[in-house]
Amino acid sequence: MIDLGLATLGFGPDEVAAIHLSLKVAIWATLAALPPGIAVALALARGRFWGRDLLNGVIHLPLILPPVVTGYGLLLLMGRQGLIGKPLSSLGIVFAFNWTGAALAAGVMGFPLMVRAIRLSIEAVDAKLEQAAGTLGAPPVWVFATVTLPLMLPGVLAGSVLAFAKALGEFGATITFVSNIPGRTQTLSGAIYAYTQSPGGDAGALRLVAVSVALSLAALLLSETLARSVSRRIGGLS
Amino acid sequence: MIDLGLATLGFGPDEVAAIHLSLKVAIWATLAALPPGIAVALALARGRFWGRDLLNGVIHLPLILPPVVTGYGLLLLMGRQGLIGKPLSSLGIVFAFNWTGAALAAGVMGFPLMVRAIRLSIEAVDAKLEQAAGTLGAPPVWVFATVTLPLMLPGVLAGSVLAFAKALGEFGATITFVSNIPGRTQTLSGAIYAYTQSPGGDAGALRLVAVSVALSLAALLLSETLARSVSRRIGGLS
Amino acid sequence: QGDGPLVFAAASLKNALDAANTAYAASGGAKATITYAASSALAKQIEAGAPADIFISADEDWMDYLAGKGLIQTTTRHDLLGNRLVLVAAADAKTSVEIKPGFALDQALDAAQKGGRLAVGDPAAVPAGKYAKAALTKLGAWDKVQDRLAPAENVRAALALVARGEAPLGIVYATDAAAEPGVRIVATFPADSHAPILYPIALAKDSVSAQAQAFLEFLASPKARPLFEAQGFTVLSAK
Amino acid sequence: MAGSPPPPPPSLDAPSLDMDVALRQGAFDLEAAVTAGPGLTVLFGQSGSGKSTLIDLVAGLRRPDRGRIAVGGVPLVDTASGLWLPPHRRRVGYVFQEARLLPHLTVRQNLLYGRWFARRHLTVEAPTLDSVADLLGIAPLLARRPAGLSGGEKARVALGRALLAAPRILLMDEPLAALDESRKAEILPYLERLRDQVGLPILYVTHAVAEVARLATTVVMLDQGRVRAVGAPSSLWSRPDLMDLTGGAEAGSLLDAVVGERTGDGLIPLDTPAGRILVPHLPTELAPGSRTRLRIPARDVLLSDRAPQGLSALNILPGVVSDVRLEEDGSRVVRLDCVGATVLARVTGTSAAALAIAPGRPLWAIVKAVALDPAT
Amino acid sequence: MAGSPPPPPPSLDAPSLDMDVALRQGAFDLEAAVTAGPGLTVLFGQSGSGKSTLIDLVAGLRRPDRGRIAVGGVPLVDTASGLWLPPHRRRVGYVFQEARLLPHLTVRQNLLYGRWFARRHLTVEAPTLDSVADLLGIAPLLARRPAGLSGGEKARVALGRALLAAPRILLMDEPLAALDESRKAEILPYLERLRDQVGLPILYVTHAVAEVARLATTVVMLDQGRVRAVGAPSSLWSRPDLMDLTGGAEAGSLLDAVVGERTGDGLIPLDTPAGRILVPHLPTELAPGSRTRLRIPARDVLLSDRAPQGLSALNILPGVVSDVRLEEDGSRVVRLDCVGATVLARVTGTSAAALAIAPGRPLWAIVKAVALDPAT
Ligand SMILES: Nc1ncnc2c1ncn2[C@@H]1O[C@H](COP(=O)(O)OP(=O)(O)OP(=O)(O)O)[C@@H](O)[C@H]1O
Ligand SMILES: Nc1ncnc2c1ncn2[C@@H]1O[C@H](COP(=O)(O)OP(=O)(O)OP(=O)(O)O)[C@@H](O)[C@H]1O
Ligand code: MOO
Ligand SMILES: [Mg+2]
Numbered sequence A, B: 001m002i003d004l005g006l007a008t009l010g011f012g013p014d015e016v017a018a019i020h021l022s023l024k025v026a027i028w029a030t031l032a033a034l035p036p037g038i039a040v041a042l043a044l045a046r047g048r049f050w051g052r053d054l055l056n057g058v059i060h061l062p063l064i065l066p067p068v069v070t071g072y073g074l075l076l077l078m079g080r081q082g083l084i085g086k087p088l089s090s091l092g093i094v095f096a097f098n099w100t101g102a103a104l105a106a107g108v109m110g111f112p113l114m115v116r117a118i119r120l121s122i123e124a125v126d127a128k129l130e131q132a133a134g135t136l137g138a139p140p141v142w143v144f145a146t147v148t149l150p151l152m153l154p155g156v157l158a159g160s161v162l163a164f165a166k167a168l169g170e171f172g173a174t175i176t177f178v179s180n181i182p183g184r185t186q187t188l189s190g191a192i193y194a195y196t197q198s199p200g201g202d203a204g205a206l207r208l209v210a211v212s213v214a215l216s217l218a219a220l221l222l223s224e225t226l227a228r229s230v231s232r233r234i235g236g237l238s
Numbered sequence C: 001q002g003d004g005p006l007v008f009a010a011a012s013l014k015n016a017l018d019a020a021n022t023a024y025a026a027s028g029g030a031k032a033t034i035t036y037a038a039s040s041a042l043a044k045q046i047e048a049g050a051p052a053d054i055f056i057s058a059d060e061d062w063m064d065y066l067a068g069k070g071l072i073q074t075t076t077r078h079d080l081l082g083n084r085l086v087l088v089a090a091a092d093a094k095t096s097v098e099i100k101p102g103f104a105l106d107q108a109l110d111a112a113q114k115g116g117r118l119a120v121g122d123p124a125a126v127p128a129g130k131y132a133k134a135a136l137t138k139l140g141a142w143d144k145v146q147d148r149l150a151p152a153e154n155v156r157a158a159l160a161l162v163a164r165g166e167a168p169l170g171i172v173y174a175t176d177a178a179a180e181p182g183v184r185i186v187a188t189f190p191a192d193s194h195a196p197i198l199y200p201i202a203l204a205k206d207s208v209s210a211q212a213q214a215f216l217e218f219l220a221s222p223k224a225r226p227l228f229e230a231q232g233f234t235v236l237s238a239k
Numbered sequence D, E: 001m002a003g004s005p006p007p008p009p010p011s012l013d014a015p016s017l018d019m020d021v022a023l024r025q026g027a028f029d030l031e032a033a034v035t036a037g038p039g040l041t042v043l044f045g046q047s048g049s050g051k052s053t054l055i056d057l058v059a060g061l062r063r064p065d066r067g068r069i070a071v072g073g074v075p076l077v078d079t080a081s082g083l084w085l086p087p088h089r090r091r092v093g094y095v096f097q098e099a100r101l102l103p104h105l106t107v108r109q110n111l112l113y114g115r116w117f118a119r120r121h122l123t124v125e126a127p128t129l130d131s132v133a134d135l136l137g138i139a140p141l142l143a144r145r146p147a148g149l150s151g152g153e154k155a156r157v158a159l160g161r162a163l164l165a166a167p168r169i170l171l172m173d174e175p176l177a178a179l180d181e182s183r184k185a186e187i188l189p190y191l192e193r194l195r196d197q198v199g200l201p202i203l204y205v206t207h208a209v210a211e212v213a214r215l216a217t218t219v220v221m222l223d224q225g226r227v228r229a230v231g232a233p234s235s236l237w238s239r240p241d242l243m244d245l246t247g248g249a250e251a252g253s254l255l256d257a258v259v260g261e262r263t264g265d266g267l268i269p270l271d272t273p274a275g276r277i278l279v280p281h282l283p284t285e286l287a288p289g290s291r292t293r294l295r296i297p298a299r300d301v302l303l304s305d306r307a308p309q310g311l312s313a314l315n316i317l318p319g320v321v322s323d324v325r326l327e328e329d330g331s332r333v334v335r336l337d338c339v340g341a342t343v344l345a346r347v348t349g350t351s352a353a354a355l356a357i358a359p360g361r362p363l364w365a366i367v368k369a370v371a372l373d374p375a376t
C-alpha cells in the first residue's frame, strides 16, 4: 500500500493505519464484490429461474437490516465456528479479526447497491445489439465480454463507486464481525466512531471525517471522469 | 396508517408501534426524497454547471460517513438549535425527536442510493427521442414529463426500493438524530438494536428482523412487478 | 405514551428497566417511555434539546459531560446501580483462570486458542472496555494483552464474540454474562481492581413531566430492587 | 457564401425557407445557402453529403456555427444577433430518417403526441387521426406499441405523427424509403395535395429520382456539404455537368406541363413546351388547368429519321439535335431541342451512326405515352 | 403447408435453404414453406407481410412455434426433434433493416467484429477489410464511431460487417434502401459476384423491382404471412394474378439470357429465348457464356404492325399476341409470344385500336437497346 505521507500531517500512527486500512479494505471490497455483483445483476436482469425473487431478497438483506444484525449474521456464517467460516478456516482462509473480514463485511454491505446499479445498466442495454453480435458468430460469453459489458460500464462504474463509498462509511457490520482492532481491523469509520464515543473526541472525529470525505471525493471524481470518457465515445463526438 | 393486526400476532404494543412507525417513516422518506432525488439526478446527469462535482460529493456524504456522524450532522443542522432546524421550528416544523426527523434521517441516508439509480436511468434515455418530442411542439417540461420520466421509470422504481429498504434498515443516523423513543421515534431497526443490546434479547430481535424482511420483500416484489409491466410494454409484446 | 416521563437510558439497562417500568405502572404510576441507546448518543441528544426527563448513563463520564453543561439537576443525581466485571469463556470451554495480580492472561488465551483474542468493549469508546482496561492495568496484565484485544462496539458484541467462539475469553459485565447461555463466567474481577462500575441517574434540567420525580424515586425504592438484582445488578441507592 | 452561388428564387412568392449556414462536425464541413420557395424542396445528394444535417439545422436539433435560418419570413436562428428559437417553438413536422417513435406510447398516442400543442393551429382541413391512419394503412396498429412494428410500419407511423402535428413546415428525411411501391403510390398524391392545396412548404430528402420528378418544386443538390446547384428539376436533370449527381443511367429530361381536358378515348393531353403529349391517366387531384411535370428518361426515348408510321407510341415530337455527348459506356446522350424545351435521348453508338446524328440534324423523338405517366 | 403449394426447386442443385415454419406474434400469423436453391432469393411483399420475421427465423433470432429450417443441408432448427442451433453457430451474415452497429466500437472494429470467429472459414478469395471498405466507400470512416455516421454510412458499415464475417448464408434486409443510385450501382455487381462466383446463398429483402430483376434467382412472394408464389422472377412478373404484388405500373417481362462475344461496334449480344438482343454494356463480371437476365418494363416496349425502319432502337422482336388485358386506367397490357418467351407491352387504348391488337395478331416489339441494360 502506498504511503500517503499522513504521519507528517499530524495524524497518529493508529490513525494512519486506519486510513491505510480503510483504503485497502474499500478497494478490495469493491474489487471482490464486482464479479459476483455482475453475475447476480445479470441473473436478476435476464434470468428467469426459480428462486429469482428469493435471491433478490437475500442480496437486499444488508440494506434492510440494521448493520449490527448483518454483522451478527456474518459472525454466524463466516466466523471461525461458522457454517461457511469453519470449512474455510481449515483451508487457511480466516476472516475473524482480519482485514479480510473487514473487506468482507464492507463488500456485503455494499453489495445490494452495486448489484442495483449494474442491473439497471444491463436492463438498458439494447438486446438487439447483442443479437447482432451473435449473428456475427460471437458465442454468448464473448458477446457478454465485448458488447454487454462495455455497454453496461456506466452501471459498473456507478456500482463500484457506491460500494467503495459504502465501504469507507460502513462500520456497524464490520465492528460487530471483526471488531475494531487498531492497526488491524480498525478502519476510518471505526476510528471516527471511537472518537464520537468519548466526550471531547469531536475534533479527532472531524479530522478523520475530512480524510474520509477526501478519499471518497477522489474516487467519485475518478469515476465521473471515466464515465464521461465512456459516454463521449458512445455518444458520438468521436 | 392501516392496522396490520400485529398485536394479535404476539407483538407488544411498543413493537407494533415500531412496525407502524417504520412503515410510515420509510414511505414518507421515500416519497419525500423522490422529487429532490429526481431533480438532483437530472442535474447531475444532464447539467453542466459550476459546483456539479461538489453537489455530487455532498449527496454521497451519508454513504461515506459512519451513520453516527451523519446523525450528529443532522442534529447540528436540523436540531431544535440547529442552523436550519431553528428557523424551521419557529415555523412549526420540528424534526427533533419526532417521527418526521426519523423520516428525514432515513431519507438523507437513502438519498445517494436513490439519486444514483435515477441518474443511471436518465443517462440511458435516448436523447433523440426527447428531440423528436420537441419537434412535435412539446416544451422541455412536457418532454420531461411525457418522455424522459416514463423512460427513466426503471431507475425511479429501483431508487425508491433502495431508499425504502435503506429506510427500514437505517438506524445509526436515526437513533443519533431523533433517538429511539418508543412509540415516537423508535423504528423497527431501533427496536431491533435495543433488543440486541439487552441480554436475552435475541429472540425478540429475530422476530422483528423477520417483520423487517417481510416488509422489504413485499416492497421488492411490488417494485419488480411494476418494473416488469413497464418493460414489457416498452419491450414490445404489446 | 401517556403522560409518563421520558427516560433516556443506556442500552444495557433494557431488561431491568423494562421490568421496573411495568412494576411502576402496576403500582399506579404513569408508565414511562424509555429510550435505549448508547450513553454517548443520549447525552449528545439531551445537549441538542431532547425532551428527556431522566437520564441514566452507563458511566460517570457522560453524566459529567451533561453536568458540565448544566443540563441536569445536579441535586437529583445519584448512583443508581452497580455492576461487576467478569471474565467469560464459551459455555463448553474448559478454561480456568484465576484473577490475581500479575496473572498470565495471555497464556490463558493461548491455552484456550493459539493466538486467541480477548473480547472487550472498545476501551476507547465503550464504558465496559474502559473498566476492563483499568482493571487489567491495575492487575499488571494490560501490557500482556493490549495487543490481543478484540474491541467491540459494545458489551453485547463482545459477548457474542465469545459465545461464537471467535474469542476464547472476554471481559463483560456480570449482568450480560448471566443472561447469555452461550458463555460461562470463568472468574470475577476484584471490586477494587477498577473504579466502581456505576450507573448514575439524574433529572434533566428541562424536565417537564410531573411524574419524573416519582419514577426516579420508584427506581431507587425497595420495590424496584429485586427487579434489578434479578438481572445481576448491585443496587446502590435503595432507601 | 463561398462555393455556392445564390440561386434564383424558383417562385415569385416570398421564399418560405431562407437559410445561409455554416457548421463543422468532425471532418465534415457544411456551408450552404438555400433559398427555397413554397412547395416541395428536395435535398438531393450522395450518402454523407449533409442532407440530414441541413434538416436538423432547420428543426433546431443542431446549431450552426454561424448563419441564419428563416421559414416563411419568421427567423428561427441567427448567430449574428444571438437569436435561437428552440425546436418546440419552430412548428416543424419532422419525419426522421430512423423512425424515433416513443417506445412507451401506443401507436395512437405517438400519432397524437403533437396534437395538444397544435390545437391552436388546427384548421378544418387539418388531417384527423382517422384520415391519416387510413391513408397510411396503420389503422389496425393503433393499439400496438412501436417495438413490435415492422420497418415499414414504423416509417408510416412516423410520417403520420409529423402530419398530425399541424406543422408550419414539413421536414422529411427519406420518408418512403422503407415502403413498397403500392404503399408509396397511395402516399405520394397525398404529399402533392399538401404541397399544392395546403401550401405547406416541405423539405424532402430522397434518393429516388421518381420521387424528385413527381414531387419537387425545387431541387437543392448537395455535394460534400456544399450546394452544387439549385433549381427546378427540369433544368437540373438536363444539365450534363450534374450527371454525376443526377445519375448517368437515370439521365432524362423533365418537362413542365399544363393539364388539358380528357379526350374522347380517355387520354389526357398535357401541353408542354415541346408540344402536346397524351397520357392515359393522372393523379385524381390534377384538375384541368393545373400544372404538373413529366419525367422522360433518356433511355425511354427513341429517335427516328422520319415521321414514324404504325407504331403504338402516340407521342412523336419533332426536334433538332443540339448536342451529342459520348458516355463512358459508348452510348450517346443526344440533346434534342423541341420547340424550346429539351428532350434527352440515349442511343447506342450503332444507332447514332445509322441515324447520322450530329448537331443540327432534324429528328423525331418517339416517346411512349405511358412512359410519361407523372406517377412514375 | 396449407395455403402455400410446394414450389418446384428452381435449380437442379440441392436446395440451399429449406424451411417450413409457423409462428404467431400478436395478431400476425406466419406460415411459410420456402425451398430456395443456391443463388439469391428475394423475399418480396408489402410492408408487414413477414419478410423480416422470416429472416429472423433463419438467423435464429426468433423461434418458430413449429417447423424446421435447414441451410445447405445443415438443419438449424427442428421443433419436432427439439433441435436448436443458436445464432452464433449458424454462420449467417445478417444485414439488419436498421443498422444495429455496436456503438462503443469504431467502424473498423465493427467491420472486423465477426472476423475472429470466421478465421477458420476464410479462403483466399474472402474479402478483406480494405477491399470491402473501398467497395462501400467507408475507408475514410474507419476510425469513427457509429453515432456520428449518416444514415447511408451506417447502412454501408452494416453491409460490410456481414460480408466480412465469412458467412455460409447472407441475410439482407433492404440493405440498399438508404443508398443513392451511384452507390447502389457500385455495390450491385459485387453482390452478383458473391451470388455467382462465391456461390453464397443470399436471402434478400427489397421493395425495388430493379433489384429483383438484377439480382434474384428466385422470388418468394409473401402476402400477410403466407407464401403467395415462388419462382423465377421472369415467371412471376409475367403472371397477371400477381400484379397486385408485382405492381401494375411496374409490370414487365424478365428474360433469361446468355452473354455472347462483344461485337465490332462495342455492343454485346444477349441470346434470349425471344431472340438476340444487343446491349451496350454489362457488369464487367459477366464473361461471355455466363447467364444473366434482362428486365423489360412493359411500358418500355413499343408495338408496330410492320418491321420498323430508320429507328434508333436496335432490338426488334417479331411475335404473336397471345393475350390482351384491360387495365383499370384504360391501358392494355399485351402479351406477345416471341418464339416461346413472353414479352409484355403496355399500350394506350387508342394505340390498341389503331393497331387492331387482338390474340393471334402478329406484331413487332421494339425495345431500345439501352432499356435492356441489366444494371437497371
Ligand atoms: N412482437 C410482435 N408482436 C406483434 N406483432 C408483431 C411483432 N413483431 C412483428 N409483428 C408484426 O408482424 C408483421 C410482420 O413483421 P415483419 O417485420 O416481418 O414485416 P416486414 O415484411 O419485414 O415489413 P417491412 O417491409 O415493413 O419491414 C407486422 O405486421 C408486425 O406488426
Ligand atoms: N457528430 C459527428 N461527428 C463527425 N461527423 C459527423 C457527425 N455527424 C455527422 N457527421 C458527418 O457529416 C456528414 C453528413 O451527414 P448527414 O447525416 O447530414 O448525411 P446525409 O446527407 O443525410 O447522408 P445519408 O443519405 O447517408 O443519410 C457525414 O459524412 C457524417 O459522417
Ligand atoms: O447501513 Mo448503515 O446505517 O449506512 O451502516
Ligand atoms: Mg441522412
Ligand SMILES: [Mg+2]
Pocket (backbone or CB within 6 Å): D150, D151, D152, E051, E052, E053, E097, E173
Ligand atoms: Mg422488415
